Amino acid sequence: MAVVTLKDVRKVYAGGVEAVKGVSIDIPDGGFCVLVGPSGCGKSTLLRMVAGLETISSGEVAIGDRVVNDIEPAERDIAMVFQNYALYPHMSVYDNIAYGLRNRKTPKDEIDRRVQEAARILAIEPFLQRKPRALSGGQRQRVAMGRAIVRKPQVFLFDEPLSNLDAKLRVQMRVEIKKLQRALGVTSIYVTHDQVEAMTLSDKLVVMSGGQVEQVGTPTEVYRRPETRFVATFIGSPPMNILPGVVETDGRVSVGGQSLAAADMATDLKPGLAVDVGIRPEEAEIAAPGVAGCAFAIDFVEELGATELLHGTIGEGAFVLQVPTGSVPNGTKQVALTIAPNCVHVFDRETGKRLSRRPAEASKAA
Amino acid sequence: MEKRSVYTNKLLPYLLLAPQLVITLVFFYWPASQAVWMSFRIEDAFGISTEFVGFENYVTLFGQRSYYESMWTTLVFSLAVTILAMSFSLLLAVMADKQIRGGSVYRTLLIWPYAVAPAIAGVLWLFMFQPSLGMIGRGLIAAGVPWNPMLNGDHALLLVILAAAWKQISYNFLFFLAGLQSIPKSLIEAAAIDGAKPARRFWTIIFPMLSPTTFFLLVVNIVYVFFDTFGIIDAITHGGPAKATETLVFKVYSDGRLGGDLGGSAAQSVVLMVIVIALTAIQFRYVERKVTY
Ligand SMILES: Nc1ncnc2c1ncn2[C@@H]1O[C@H](COP(=O)(O)OP(=O)(O)OP(=O)(O)O)[C@@H](O)[C@H]1O
Numbered sequence: 001m002a003v004v005t006l007k008d009v010r011k012v013y014a015g016g017v018e019a020v021k022g023v024s025i026d027i028p029d030g031g032f033c034v035l036v037g038p039s040g041c042g043k044s045t046l047l048r049m050v051a052g053l054e055t056i057s058s059g060e061v062a063i064g065d066r067v068v069n070d071i072e073p074a075e076r077d078i079a080m081v082f083q084n085y086a087l088y089p090h091m092s093v094y095d096n097i098a099y100g101l102r103n104r105k106t107p108k109d110e111i112d113r114r115v116q117e118a119a120r121i122l123a124i125e126p127f128l129q130r131k132p133r134a135l136s137g138g139q140r141q142r143v144a145m146g147r148a149i150v151r152k153p154q155v156f157l158f159d160e161p162l163s164n165l166d167a168k169l170r171v172q173m174r175v176e177i178k179k180l181q182r183a184l185g186v187t188s189i190y191v192t193h194d195q196v197e198a199m200t201l202s203d204k205l206v207v208m209s210g211g212q213v214e215q216v217g218t219p220t221e222v223y224r225r226p227e228t229r230f231v232a233t234f235i236g237s238p239p240m241n242i243l244p245g246v247v248e249t250d251g252r253v254s255v256g257g258q259s260l261a262a263a264d265m266a267t268d269l270k271p272g273l274a275v276d277v278g279i280r281p282e283e284a285e286i287a288a289p290g291v292a293g294c295a296f297a298i299d300f301v302e303e304l305g306a307t308e309l310l311h312g313t314i315g316e317g318a319f320v321l322q323v324p325t326g327s328v329p330n331g332t333k334q335v336a337l338t339i340a341p342n343c344v345h346v347f348d349r350e351t352g353k354r355l356s357r358r359p360a361e362a363s364k365a366a
Numbered sequence: 367m368e369k370r371s372v373y374t375n376k377l378l379p380y381l382l383l384a385p386q387l388v389i390t391l392v393f394f395y396w397p398a399s400q401a402v403w404m405s406f407r408i409e410d411a412f413g414i415s416t417e418f419v420g421f422e423n424y425v426t427l428f429g430q431r432s433y434y435e436s437m438w439t440t441l442v443f444s445l446a447v448t449i450l451a452m453s454f455s456l457l458l459a460v461m462a463d464k465q466i467r468g469g470s471v472y473r474t475l476l477i478w479p480y481a482v483a484p485a486i487a488g489v490l491w492l493f494m495f496q497p498s499l500g501m502i503g504r505g506l507i508a509a510g511v512p513w514n515p516m517l518n519g520d521h522a523l524l525l526v527i528l529a530a531a532w533k534q535i536s537y538n539f540l541f542f543l544a545g546l547q548s549i550p551k552s553l554i555e556a557a558a559i560d561g562a563k564p565a566r567r568f569w570t571i572i573f574p575m576l577s578p579t580t581f582f583l584l585v586v587n588i589v590y591v592f593f594d595t596f597g598i599i600d601a602i603t604h605g606g607p608a609k610a611t612e613t614l615v616f617k618v619y620s621d622g623r624l625g626g627d628l629g630g631s632a633a634q635s636v637v638l639m640v641i642v643i644a645l646t647a648i649q650f651r652y653v654e655r656k657v658t659y
Pocket residue numbers: 013014015017018019037038039040041042043044045046193
């Protein structure tokens with residue numbers, strides 16, 4: 001088990017594409033770090049640099065107290081699960097799992113013991129003699145996991161390991177990966193563009209965009225206190241509503257002509273400044289009858305089962321509200337919303353940065 | 367799901383196939399049946415009439431010491447050419463596969479030998495290795511190697527093997543390169559992470575995954591050395607010295623054309639035909655089933 005440290009890591013591909021633009025992350029021993037971000041933001045590139053499959057243009061990657069920049073993948077004591085599983089098609093499941101141990105000249109009976117143990121943990125014992133092509137997608141995924149755990153590496157690396165599975169299996173495997181990682185206590189880095197996977201798996205969430213880190217934190221921190229407008233709309237489903245607003249006095253903003261208290265808004269902003277105001281669909285509430293609130297005009301309703309999404313507008317801005325099914329009578333055209341002051345997020349319109357009461361440095365340490 | 371074209375005109379499909387069928391009939395089945403027919407007959411001394419003799423030509427053929435000698439020459443020749451051509455082209459393909467840029471120039475250069483006519487290839491090699499004129503031949507003599515492919519049968523065979531292998535390398539190279547490029551890169555990466563060094567990666571992952579290509583090429587190469595090396599041998603050695611480079615195919619020609627024994631030569635052709643049919647059958651049987659994994 002080991003701490004993984006990335007220090008100002010950069011990657012410039014031949015041809016001049018700068019895929020990773022200076023990333024620094026510390027992952028504690030046994031931590032589960034998830035890299036999440038839109039397609040092409042450099043997640044895989046970063047992971048592959050940790051694996052040793054891509055050279056590091058500048059900066060430092062350390063596993064434990066060893067800088068591994070110039071160390072071969074085989075010597076880094078890592079295991080990786082690929083999106084397409086990368087199982088050796090001409091070998092049986094047993095041989096696939098045993099391959100890494102055989103390369104390391106592990107004694108035969110030790111190999112057998114460990115392969116059987118891995119197979120038992122992953123419930124793939126019945127398939128050990130089969131070739132990968134005779135397995136279902138989920139079973140292949142387990143074999144790929146088996147190949148990773150059998151070597152008892154210092155670090156697990158996952159590159160979108162679940163994206164080839166159907167939705168139901170994905171949820172099931174997600175839970176299993178989490179349990180397995182907890183049980184084995186191996187430091188893990190997991191790449192995904194699925195933000196539900198990112199939220200549920202991680203204890204350290206890294207949101208990336210355009211080769212840079214947008215925010216690092218626990219899933220709750222990132223959800224509660226997004227540092228940028230990008231993170232705010234990327235994490236959370238349905239995404240956070242962003243409405244145009246204007247700064248008033250006394251920590252209030254005006255949205256669609258209605259005044260809202262914003263608990264975390266910086267106090268030194270000039271009244272009249274145009275800002276972006278973020279409100280999560282699930283955090284606005286329908287005001288009790290007679291209570292004043294923000295006017296929300298409903299256009300149409302999407303049923304999700306337990307909850308429903310009300311699509312409409314506040315002032316000029318599009319807004320989505322998520323409420324328990326049946327919260328508003330059929331055909332309602334307008335409701336008033338109350339929004340708790342700590343659920344109002346204010347972002348700089350130009351830079352997209354959070355305009356926070358706490359200085360950025362202090363909030364990072366939090 | 368069945369995928370078939372529907373023709374309203376019943377005649378059209380046959381019409382479209384006709385050129386292909388005619389060519390096959392005229393240039394393959396007709397000569398082949400002629401060969402079989404001839405192999406059961408003997409021509410008189412003046413070539414005026416022929417007489418049916420049953421299997422006599424075959425009995426004579428398999429009673430000849432020279433036929434077995436030619437078989438042995440063919441075996442050595444085909445094994446050496448196949449192994450040389452395949453291993454060398456695999457090596458080149460592996461090197462080209464690593465080289466991403468400049469790959470197309472490299473590839474074009476390597477394909478050229480395939481476009482050279484066999485006789486010209488033969489003459490080229492003869493020029494290079496001729497003991498008194500050839501660059502390499504003179505170099506060998508100068509270095510004290512007693513080199514003379516014109517008189518020494520082993521030298522002649524070696525030269526023919528080199529020329530024939532050289533000619534086939536480009537073809538093999540193309541297939542090996544295509545095979546290598548169809549192996550997913552993540553497989554190699556997984557093996558690297560699994561602690562396999564490059565040589566071990568090659569033998570445990572890449573080579574087994576190439577096995578369908580290798581098997582296909584093995585059959586193609588054997589057929590090639592059996593039948594398509596006539597031009598090279600004719601240009602370099604004419605089957606000599608003292609029949610040292612007389613392969614089965616060359617013997618068909620020299621016995622039939624030069625020796626005037628049409629019946630015996632036809633019997634030899636039939637034997638060769640059986641061999642090639644057997645090889646093709648094996649190939650279809652296994653390539654269809656995709657070999658190994
Ligand atoms: N071998 C390469 N050569 C040049 N550019 C590359 C190479 N591999 C990736 N890139 C570029 O680097 C950027 C980041 O790619 P990367 O594969 O890391 O993205 P990603 O975040 O994993 O995306 P996805 O979610 O689609 O897998 C992209 O713009 C991509 O085009």
